[in-house]
Amino acid sequence: MSDETPVVFVVDDDVSVRESLELLIRSAGWQPNTFESAQEFLSCPRALVPNCLVLDVNLPDLSGLDLQRFVSVERTDMPIIFVTGYGDVPMTVKAMKAGAVEFLMKPFSDEVLLTAIGQALDRSRNLLAQDSEIHALRDRYASLSRREHEVMTLVVSGLLNKQVGFELGISEITVKAHRGQVMRKMKARSLPDLVNMAAKLSIAH
Template sequence: MSDDTASGKPDSGEEEAPRVFIVDDDEGFRDSMVMLCDSVGLETEAFASAAEFLRRFSPEMRGCLLLDVRMPGMSGLELQQELSRRNSRVPIVFMTGHGDIPMAVAAMKAGAADFLSKPFSHQELLDRIHRALRIGEREEEPRRREAEVREAYERLTPREQDVMHLVVQGAANKVIASRLGISQRTVEIHRAHAMEKMEADSLADLVRSAVVLGL
């Protein structure tokens, strides 16, 4: 956990663990939110301003952002717009005062995951945080799947890749053997190795992986 100060960014390409990022200019409120999240085992980082959060921002951030709508300097809505420009995948839960409902509606239309009107109960906040974390996990799944498929594909030998390309195009082993100038038995071996390395139990599985790879 860190409070009010931006911690160092992870090495490029390193995936961060999910956590709750809290951005609010009220120090007492930030501290109470950190304590609440800590009490249920949620990792947190807290920031006093949007600018401070942006200094910490990384495209690899995972979790959710608990964000006050009105803050000195850059507002919550302006931070949301900036994060959108930076292709952030972190779901945002906005916290608003009673008179800020129209701003919260605008934030939702711009892609925010949820909003809460102050004052709110601890349980209500935790429910919204967990919901936002689930949204983040669902959005991460295609990206995670693509990374796994690409890693598996890179383990194939060049010849296994050649065979896989032709298999997913619907070519029979005999045709593949002719095109590649190898025996049908060799094709069968390469095909079996490709299926195993790609963790494909069927041709349909292999085709799905090929779609992910854009083959």
């Protein structure tokens, strides 16, 4: 398996279910990682590749819904597919409202599960890409000087160079120089591009 092979975690206390899902997941070209309890799963480090969790609702220690609450906070790039033999409408609604991508009743067909896993892995891939982009933006923003931070904040708020200069007590030429440095260091192609970056970094005047 390559380092980029998506990982599908399975938490189910039924060994026969775990074994059948492991074979199915491996046959689809993904890396299965199975656990019989929520606690066992929580001891596993988070994956740095696209991943998802196939989770039984009824577990012996921590319930699937309880584990979902933890995952939604600590592992935000891990979509969850619930599987259960004893589901009901309120339980399904609760799980979906909390962000589950699918809620499947046992028995379900291999094709239905593989489709759900494929969609979950696509979502995880997008979330990881967004996370990587934000980290890169934060690193670029951290490379700015204090004055460049001030200029960027005022520029993305819509002020003209002359107005930025007035706010900071510096000349318009100096503002232009700082603004050029900001654009270069942030790798912004245009002012709208810089504004978009500032929004992602939650920078506001």
